[in-house]
Amino acid sequence: MRDVAVIGIGCTRFGEHWNRSFRDLFVEAGALALEDAKLSGEKIDAMYVGNMSAGRFIEQEHIGALIADYAGMATRHIPATRVEAACASGGLAFRQAVIAVASGMEDIVVAAGVEKMTDVEPGASTDALTGAADREWEGFVGATFPGLYAMIATDYMHKYHMTREQLAQVAVKNHYNGARNPIAQFPQEITLDTVLKSTMVAEPLRLFDCSPITDGAAAVIVAPLDRAREFTDTPIKVLATAQASDTIALHDRRDISTLDASVAAGQRAFKMAKLTNKDINMVEVHDCFSIAEICAIEDLGFCRKGTAGKFTADGETAIGGKIPVNTSGGLKACGHPVGATGIKQVCEIVQQLRGDAGRRQVENAKIGMTHNVGGTGATVAVHILGRV
Amino acid sequence: MTVARFWRKIPQRYNLEGTKCTTCGRHFFPPRTFCPDCRRNGKIAVHKFAGFGTIVTYTVIQTEPDHFSSPGPYVLAIIKLDEGPQMTTQIICDPKEAKIGMRVKSVFRKIATDGESGIIHYGTKFVPGE
Numbered sequence: 001m002r003d004v005a006v007i008g009i010g011c012t013r014f015g016e017h018w019n020r021s022f023r024d025l026f027v028e029a030g031a032l033a034l035e036d037a038k039l040s041g042e043k044i045d046a047m048y049v050g051n052m053s054a055g056r057f058i059e060q061e062h063i064g065a066l067i068a069d070y071a072g073m074a075t076r077h078i079p080a081t082r083v084e085a086a087c088a089s090g091g092l093a094f095r096q097a098v099i100a101v102a103s104g105m106e107d108i109v110v111a112a113g114v115e116k117m118t119d120v121e122p123g124a125s126t127d128a129l130t131g132a133a134d135r136e137w138e139g140f141v142g143a144t145f146p147g148l149y150a151m152i153a154t155d156y157m158h159k160y161h162m163t164r165e166q167l168a169q170v171a172v173k174n175h176y177n178g179a180r181n182p183i184a185q186f187p188q189e190i191t192l193d194t195v196l197k198s199t200m201v202a203e204p205l206r207l208f209d210c211s212p213i214t215d216g217a218a219a220v221i222v223a224p225l226d227r228a229r230e231f232t233d234t235p236i237k238v239l240a241t242a243q244a245s246d247t248i249a250l251h252d253r254r255d256i257s258t259l260d261a262s263v264a265a266g267q268r269a270f271k272m273a274k275l276t277n278k279d280i281n282m283v284e285v286h287d288c289f290s291i292a293e294i295c296a297i298e299d300l301g302f303c304r305k306g307t308a309g310k311f312t313a314d315g316e317t318a319i320g321g322k323i324p325v326n327t328s329g330g331l332k333a334c335g336h337p338v339g340a341t342g343i344k345q346v347c348e349i350v351q352q353l354r355g356d357a358g359r360r361q362v363e364n365a366k367i368g369m370t371h372n373v374g375g376t377g378a379t380v381a382v383h384i385l386g387r388v
Numbered sequence: 389m390t391v392a393r394f395w396r397k398i399p400q401r402y403n404l405e406g407t408k409c410t411t412c413g414r415h416f417f418p419p420r421t422f423c424p425d426c427r428r429n430g431k432i433a434v435h436k437f438a439g440f441g442t443i444v445t446y447t448v449i450q451t452e453p454d455h456f457s458s459p460g461p462y463v464l465a466i467i468k469l470d471e472g473p474q475m476t477t478q479i480i481c482d483p484k485e486a487k488i489g490m491r492v493k494s495v496f497r498k499i500a501t502d503g504e505s506g507i508i509h510y511g512t513k514f515v516p517g518e
């Protein structure tokens with residue numbers, strides 16, 4: 001296998017883009033990534049696009065071809081493939097692009113992610129997202145997505161006695177970071193009270209424990225490492241790509257508050273990179289709900305099972321702490337356009353490794369990790385990236 | 389959910405009809421037609437569950453999806469059936485009453501109304517009790 005590097009990144013602002021279409025969003029992200037790599041579109045050999053549910057959100061399927069077309073590549077007939085794994089679609093699209101280059105099959109490949117979620121009523125978007133879980137045996141009986149993660153939280157708090165205040169610190173920290181990220185949907189700092197007094201959604205989770213409905217797109221360009229300096233002075237090497245699956249329904253898991261797919265993908269990634277969690281300078285984890293970040297940092301080995309609440313409340317996951325988590329603001333404050341999230345995580349880590357993260361920069365960042373979850377943990381993608 | 393899609397699963401939804409692998413004895417609800425342990429050696433048979441279980445974890449859903457029949461907040465839980473498998477279900481009880489470890493038994497209830505067709509879907513919920 002060949003070594004692979006990220007040579008360009010681009011991301012739209014995340015938020016409610018009522019005046020911009022699905023096409024506008026991915027064209028902007030793609031153009032930003034090409035500009036960043038000082039690359040013209042003719043050099044692109046293939047595209048992978050992460051998208052969860054354009055069929056439900058904008059009644060459009062066949063997203064691979066649509067994106068290649070509107071990116072101006074129809075006449076070049078490049079292969080363009082849509083990748084779907086619910087909220088992990090972006091992470092899997094990135095992984096497919098990395099594999100395509102590593103295999104030697106392609107040279108310059110775009111991995112993009114896009115979701116336009118606000119063209120439908122909130123009820124319809126919530127229902128579309130329920131398709132990431134088991135429609136027949138979870139959704140049909142009344143499970144909502146917040147409801148499923150709330151059941152993880154209930155189980156976790158019962159077993160490990162994490163306090164409601166400790167859990168709320170996840171959102172407070174992510175909003176602090178989001179306030180330092182120019183693309184964030186909610187760039188406002190919040191207090192513990194903001195979380196604890198927000199509307200109850202599904203006990204014990206409140207509105208400020210939940211990531212929002214978001215429009216947005218992100219794109220990255222990967223190339224063989226030995227060609228990367230043709231395009232950039234700061235190539236970022238892909239040190240590991242890993243993916244794992246688990247039961248589609250939460251009720252079939254070995255342990256309700258451990259995502260075994262996160263554990264498996266994390267271990268595979270560390271093995272591939274020949275690294276341990278101590279080598280990681282910052283990590284973007286999938287905090288679709290505050291409890292998801294708590295589970296993620298334990299499942300990836302950054303702290304012991306049952307201790308993530310205290311670890312977070314002690315500031316160890318803040319910028320300057322032992323392991324900065326979600327410097328972008330995470331899904332909570334940066335926003336969660338589902339198909340784009342996994343790609344945005346890569347963009348954030350690349351910015352950190354280049355030293356371009358501005359007011360949220362982690363000092364001396366050399367190695368970073370991304371963790372992207374589909375559903376309640378039925379798919380997980382983990383990547384490790386490093387400075388060359 | 390379309391009529392065909394719902395009717396296909398009526399024995400399972402109304403009567404807690406799952407499956408059992410007669411090779412290893414493992415029970416499945418929701419039903420599976422392939423045993424993950426025995427793989428191709430597994431022999432699958434229909435099994436009707438007794439309908440008793442214990443709450444593993446739960447939540448109280450405050451903002452329910454449009455088409456669900458429960459007025460106001462409702463208790464959603466993962467329960468472990470006495471035969472072994474776990475399933476997601478609504479518990480009909482005072483939200484303050486729900487607890488991890490609480491014993492529950494199955495009842496037949498209205499689950500949801502299909503918004504477009506107005507068709508009422510019935511199925512299994514659980515209530516506290518032995």
Ligand SMILES: [Zn+2]
Nearest residue numbers: 409412423426
């Ligand atoms: Zn078996």
